[in-house]
Amino acid sequence: DFQKIALDQIKASFKQKDVCLLHGVTSSGKTELYIKLIEEQLSKGKQVLYLLPEIALTTQIIKRLQKHFGNKVGITHSHLNNSERVEIWKAVQEQDSGQVQYPVMLGARSALFLPFDNLGLIIVDEEHDSSFKQHQSSPRYHARDGAIYLAHLHQSKVVLGSATPSVESYYNAKKDKYGLVEMHSRFEGIALPKIQTIDIRKAHLKKQMTYQFAPKMLSAIEKTLKLGKQVILFQNRRGYSPVLSCETCAYTPNCTQCDVSLTYHKWNNQLKCHYCGYNEQLPKICPSCSALDFSDKGFGTEQIEESLKVLFPGHLSKRMDYDTTRGKHAHQKLITDFEHGRIAILVGTQMVTKGLDFDNVALVGILDADSMLHFPDFRSYERAFQLMMQVAGRAGRKGEQGQVLIQTYDEEHEIFKLLKKHDFSTFIKRQAQERKLFNYPPYNRLIGITLKHKNQRKLDETAQQLVVMMRKSFGNRVLGPEYPAISRIRNYYHKNILLKIEQKGSIASAKTILNTIIDNIQHHSDYKAVRFIIDVDPV
Structure with missing residues (x-):
């Protein structure tokens, strides 16, 4: 055994x-x-x-x-x-x-x-x-x-x-x-689930998509439900749709405090920022050109749940995300209902990927795999592979082999080839080789420094000053300063600097040098108000 x-x-x-x-x-x-x-x-x-x-x-x-x-x-x-x-x-x-x-x-x-x-x-x-x-x-x-x-x-x-x-x-x-x-x-001895990809680029070109689903995905869901089995659908984005825009003038409602578009939540007809919590009612007419035609781009869990109610009216579908699990026992109720078969289709964000054990799930669908891959972070492939492998593992845990369908625009991507073979060790080897080449963990330790200030010019000056001083001690181990993907949150502009320390180097002495440099900068009257956030081994 x-x-x-x-x-x-x-x-x-x-x-x-x-x-x-x-x-x-x-x-x-x-x-x-x-x-x-x-x-x-x-x-x-x-x-x-x-x-x-x-x-x-x-x-x-x-x-x-x-x-x-x-x-x-x-x-x-x-x-x-x-x-x-x-x-x-x-x-x-x-x-x-x-x-x-x-x-x-x-x-x-x-x-x-x-x-x-x-x-x-x-x-x-x-x-x-x-x-x-x-x-x-x-x-x-x-x-x-x-x-x-x-x-x-x-x-x-x-x-x-x-x-x-x-x-x-x-x-x-x-x-x-x-x-x-x-x-x-x-x-x-139950077989690992069979993983297949669906090319939604072709489905879009041939106008075969029904809401967010390719024909192959829909027929698989239908077949699974007919057999009395359950389905998990994974979409790593909550809300109804991430972007609303005016069809006439392309106006997009943005957050007043962050550099990010507002996400539309249909259940309370609000536009909401997922970074600072700012919300506003959906405008009836476009504030820019007074037209009446807003359309949504992209889709979140709320929109999928709505589509499922239209496509499979006889089967109960529920979503499990941050919005539906805020109550103290909300998680428990959802999981118990799904375990007892009261819910036929569970739509969820990454909450559904983590170690849950359901006996009757025969099909797992990943509706937008590409959004996880194309992310400006050296860990994005690792995270995407882990997420997809984990969510795939919810299928066919008892009895017959489960099925996993992944909708993507890029079927030829190497990550999908390895996923289909459940080849984790090759994936890890390739990731490790790549990281060795560019001096990332596990071969190096990282220290992330984030600077925050409401005045963008002052932030730029401080960051530049910090990097100049850091390079005197650390040389080309310093990366940045660079704006992150979302450069302003809660009215504070952010700038990131990354310091790479070799494994055999002393992280303690690096921290001491860094603290001294930051202290010197903070004693300067021009830079006093800038906030410094130091994160050792950022994830």
């Missing part, structure tokens, strides 16, 4: 190394292995921390863990109120291992900061996920790296689990820094 072999390999690797990367294809039974490892720790009277990237995932996992461990499982995330948080904090603080209320703690990234006293194991599930990184406010920590350090403090072990590990973790495992255990087949 491959799971038993994997479990023995993990235990063996723990004898030499503190961190083990478990790379198992989707539905290979990673959670089952975690349960066995947790049982072993509980028998020793130790605490276990189980980290997940999203609150949405906790619903299913908590049920599975409670089935095994009853009320020994505690849960923490940002949707808890203050008294619930205090209760969890006090429960974890308990010194006497015989009286510990929750020896197993399940939570999102903030669970790292609970006052553990007797930690034996940390499990980081879906370790590749960028949600483990705190983006908004300081400290900008990464929960995976934080977990490894926390385990080092407690002399405990870490399991990093994923079907699509990050390039960095895979590199560390191959370099023998971490243990590596791989599971290449699914539980009970």
